[in-house]
Amino acid sequence: MEADKAVIQETVPLLLPQVKRGRPKKPKVPKEKPEPKPRERKEVSIWRDDPRLYFRMYYHNRPKEKCSCPHCGNTFDSKRGLDNHVYKSVLCKRIREIKAQQADEQSGQVDKVD
Numbered sequence: 001m002e003a004d005k006a007v008i009q010e011t012v013p014l015l016l017p018q019v020k021r022g023r024p025k026k027p028k029v030p031k032e033k034p035e036p037k038p039r040e041r042k043e044v045s046i047w048r049d050d051p052r053l054y055f056r057m058y059y060h061n062r063p064k065e066k067c068s069c070p071h072c073g074n075t076f077d078s079k080r081g082l083d084n085h086v087y088k089s090v091l092c093k094r095i096r097e098i099k100a101q102q103a104d105e106q107s108g109q110v111d112k113v114d
């Protein structure tokens, strides 16, 4: 009898139909990605098409031009040099401050006279 019980306990779970637990899930359908449309170029870009020509034109339009600082009188070969000087030079900055102070004092004196 005990041997029969053991056989029944082993065979019964195999005979029962296996039921999945939980809610039924949708079968997965692989998504088909649409092919990307080829982009249309709206504008003509020299930079993108021919970078060498672009840089040649860029520097052709900005030729070297001698100029001098209006504050301290230094001369430069290009406008870029002048901009750099105005931005960085400590001496030029000091001269500008002194000029501004003088202008303030003069305007103050004019006000006092009036």
Ligand SMILES: [Zn+2]
Binding pocket: 069, 070, 071, 072, 073, 074, 085, 086, 089, 092
């Ligand atoms: Zn200067």
